[in-house]
Amino acid sequence: MTRTMPEPPPLDPSRDALFLDFDGTLVPLAERPEAVHVPDTLIERLHRLADRLDGRLAIVSGRYIADLDGFGLGALPVAGSHGGEWRLADGEHCALPRPKSLDAAREAFVAFSAAREGVIFEDKPLGAALHFRLAPQHADASIALAREHAAGLHLQPGHEMIEVRVPGVHKGTAIARLMDVPPFAGHRPVFLGDDVTDEDGFAAVTSLEGHGVLIGPVRESRAAYRLSDPAAVKAWLAAMLEPAG
Numbered sequence: 001m002t003r004t005m006p007e008p009p010p011l012d013p014s015r016d017a018l019f020l021d022f023d024g025t026l027v028p029l030a031e032r033p034e035a036v037h038v039p040d041t042l043i044e045r046l047h048r049l050a051d052r053l054d055g056r057l058a059i060v061s062g063r064y065i066a067d068l069d070g071f072g073l074g075a076l077p078v079a080g081s082h083g084g085e086w087r088l089a090d091g092e093h094c095a096l097p098r099p100k101s102l103d104a105a106r107e108a109f110v111a112f113s114a115a116r117e118g119v120i121f122e123d124k125p126l127g128a129a130l131h132f133r134l135a136p137q138h139a140d141a142s143i144a145l146a147r148e149h150a151a152g153l154h155l156q157p158g159h160e161m162i163e164v165r166v167p168g169v170h171k172g173t174a175i176a177r178l179m180d181v182p183p184f185a186g187h188r189p190v191f192l193g194d195d196v197t198d199e200d201g202f203a204a205v206t207s208l209e210g211h212g213v214l215i216g217p218v219r220e221s222r223a224a225y226r227l228s229d230p231a232a233v234k235a236w237l238a239a240m241l242e243p244a245g
């Protein structure tokens with residue numbers, strides 16, 4: 001089915017709350033998760049937009065928060081680990097407990113990636129991932145290994161990667177949790193994301209009378225709108241900061 005997915009309307013600064021995925025949305029995907037670069041201009045723009053929205057701007061990522069902190073995003077509210085942990089602008093950090101079954105998965109993933117050139121293991125407080133972007137010939141075996149270790153965990157496929165993580169949370173629960181508390185509560189959520197994991201977020205914002213914005217090519221999606229890539233996101237964010245009229 002072909003769908004029309006128009007560009008999103010501008011934000012309403014008195015009404016909207018903005019939730020932003022990180023990789024593939026704010027910044028282009030990199031071959032290695034740590035190779036992502038966040039330009040100072042983007043960080044400055046996010047903080048100005050957060051001010052414009054009275055603090056109603058949050059990052060919602062599959063990365064863990066300590067990892068995101070390495071990119072110098074500053075004190076923006078953030079939900080990390082697909083909603084397994086969160087931190088508001090006041091700096092208080094909350095996280096779900098780490099399941100024991102993750103340790104066995106970690107051990108297996110470390111051994112697997114060490115034996116295969118180009119397969120990258122990513123350790124997270126509430127998850128373990130194998131990235132096979134650089135070694136697509138190992139994709140099937142990576143996915144099979146993750147399946148083997150998924151008991152009691154959530155198996156999450158992504159862009160050229162597979163992850164097992166703490167069950168019961170996703171981008172939708174992450175956004176819903178933030179929408180329950182100030183300064184987000186009572187506003188209309190808008191969520192921008194690129195990956196299949198962002199579909200839960202699109203569903204959540206739609207049920208809260210907001211809308212989703214897919215970043216990337218047209219596909220079947222719960223998002224109503226679309227921007228083509230992180231450069232288009234940057235331009236859309238910048239347009240909101242231009243003086244009105």
Ligand SMILES: [Mg+2]
Pocket residue numbers: 021022023024025193194195
């Ligand atoms: Mg993403």
